[in-house]
Amino acid sequence: MEVKLRKTLFVGTILYTFLILYFLFFAFNRIEHQTSEYGYTFMLIPEGVPLRFPNLYDLSFSWIYSFGNIAAFIPFGILIPLLYRTRFVKFISVFVLVILVLETLQALTYLGSFDVADVMSNTLGATIGFCAYKVGFSSKISWKKIITSGLTVVVLLIGIMGISEMIDYAIEKREGPIQALHDVKEVTGSMPLTENLPSLTVAGKGIEPKMNVYSSEGELSKKYTYILGNKKDVLFYSYYGIPDKGEVEIIVDGQKIAQLNAQLNDQYYQEAEGLVDRHFEKINEITIIVSGNAKLWDVGFSEMKHWWE
Numbered sequence: 187m188e189v190k191l192r193k194t195l196f197v198g199t200i201l202y203t204f205l206i207l208y209f210l211f212f213a214f215n216r217i218e219h220q221t222s223e224y225g226y227t228f229m230l231i232p233e234g235v236p237l238r239f240p241n242l243y244d245l246s247f248s249w250i251y252s253f254g255n256i257a258a259f260i261p262f263g264i265l266i267p268l269l270y271r272t273r274f275v276k277f278i279s280v281f282v283l284v285i286l287v288l289e290t291l292q293a294l295t296y297l298g299s300f301d302v303a304d305v306m307s308n309t310l311g312a313t314i315g316f317c318a319y320k321v322g323f324s325s326k327i328s329w330k331k332i333i334t335s336g337l338t339v340v341v342l343l344i345g346i347m348g349i350s351e352m353i354d355y356a357i358e359k360r361e362g363p364i365q366a367l368h369d370v371k372e373v374t375g376s377m378p379l380t381e382n383l384p385s386l387t388v389a390g391k392g393i394e395p396k397m398n399v400y401s402s403e404g405e406l407s408k409k410y411t412y413i414l415g416n417k418k419d420v421l422f423y424s425y426y427g428i429p430d431k432g433e434v435e436i437i438v439d440g441q442k443i444a445q446l447n448a449q450l451n452d453q454y455y456q457e458a459e460g461l462v463d464r465h466f467e468k469i470n471e472i473t474i475i476v477s478g479n480a481k482l483w484d485v486g487f488s489e490m491k492h493w494w495e
Contacts, residue, residue: 192269195265195268195269196269198265199262199265199266199269202261202265206258206259207288209258210288210292210298211291211292211295211297211298212297216297216298217297220295220296220297221296226293226294226296226300227293227298227299227300228293228299228300229299229300229301229302229303230300230302231302232302232303232306233303234303234354235350235351235353235354236252236255236256236303236306236307236310236346236350237249237252237253237256237307237343237346237347237350238252238347238350238351238354239347239348239351240253252307255304255307255308255311256307256308256310256311256314256343256346257311257343258308258311259307259308259309259311259312259315260311260312260314260315260318260339261315262281262311262312262315263277263311263312263313263314263315263316263317263318263319264315264316264318264319264323264335265315266281267316267319267323267324268319268323274316277312277316278309278312278313278316281308281309281312282305282309285304285305285308285309286305289301289304289305310346314338314339314342314343314346315339317338317339317342318335318336318338318339319335321334321335321338322334322335322336322338323335356493357492358492359419359490359491359492360490360491360492360493361421361488361489361490362488362489362490362491363488364423364486364487364488365486365487365488366380366397366398366485366486367398367412367472367485367486367487368380368398368412368485370412370413370414370415371413371415372412372413372415373410373411373412373413374411374412374413375408375409375410375411375473376408376409376410377410378398378399378400378401378410378485379398379399379400379401380397380398383395383396383398383399383483384399386399386427386481386483388427388429388459388481389427389459393425393427393483395483395484396484397483397484397485397486398483398484398485399481399482399483400474400476400481400482400483400485401476401479401480401481401482402432402476402477402478402479402480406477407475407476407477407478408475408476408477409473409474409475410473410474410475410476411471411472411473411474412471412472412473413470413471414469414470414471414472414487415470416468416469416470417468417469417470417487417489418467418468418489419465419466419467419489419490419491420465420466420468420469420487420488420489420490421463421464421465421466421487421488421489421490422438422462422463422464422465422466422469422472422486422487423461423462423463423484423485423486423487423488424436424461424462424474424482424483424484424485424486425459425460425461425462425482425483425484425485426446426458426459426460426461426462426480426481426482426483427458427459427480427481427483428446428447428448428458428459428478428479428480428481429448429479430448430478430479431448431478431479432447432448432476432477432478432479432480433445433446433447433475433476433477433478433480434446434447434474434475434476434477434480434482435473435474435475436462436472436473436474437472437473437474437475438466438469438471438472438473439469439470439471439472440471443464444462444464446458446460446462446480447480
């Protein structure tokens, strides 16, 4: 390599390194948000896959950030081997060590966090760059090789997105079918209507319940209690309608999560209706108390599970 070209590449590499360091330590208002209130942040388990295919109709900042975490480090995989002839194992070992030091400094200075997902993404970028270097820059450079090198980068990026999609599909939890709440094995207290379900009129709309109907059935109030057995990642659903005097209370493991009633407005009750839709990391017991003219219907739950569960 000519001395003049080598000097140019060296200066360009230094300037690009400073640019990356700026983004790592100073961009995105890092200094303004610098705080030691929550201590050092070390994220040692990746929270997601490196890079999925983008939604072209709604390109999110998180996708751009993830793409940048890979793409920004591709030049290092080209420039460093051009300046210092080195084998891949040595190059990537030193690169990972440097990234680990930088991530640690981010955490210790409260200008960011140590995130192993960033280390993985940065390393993928450097690896793609090294592959591009091998294709187009390791021997005599030509326009044909440069174009081939660029296509290599594109293909590898698409490959990473494809593999990420497959990994995400394999490990992501998905919502299972909705089960009627009254179908759980352990039940105490009253039982809802589950057969010959009546039609309901709520806010002038006709409702045809499909699973169950909960009401006080002419009594002051009725209590329904179910033991789910410490189920994890549970989604709870229930429709409700309260035309006038009436109330619904939903209690999960001793904690009241909903208290629903019609609102008194100018001496008239404003009918309350809607959907209760809540996620619980863990749930053992759920109690529903219905009083007055309040009604719930299609009360059920589903579980978030991996495909193999």
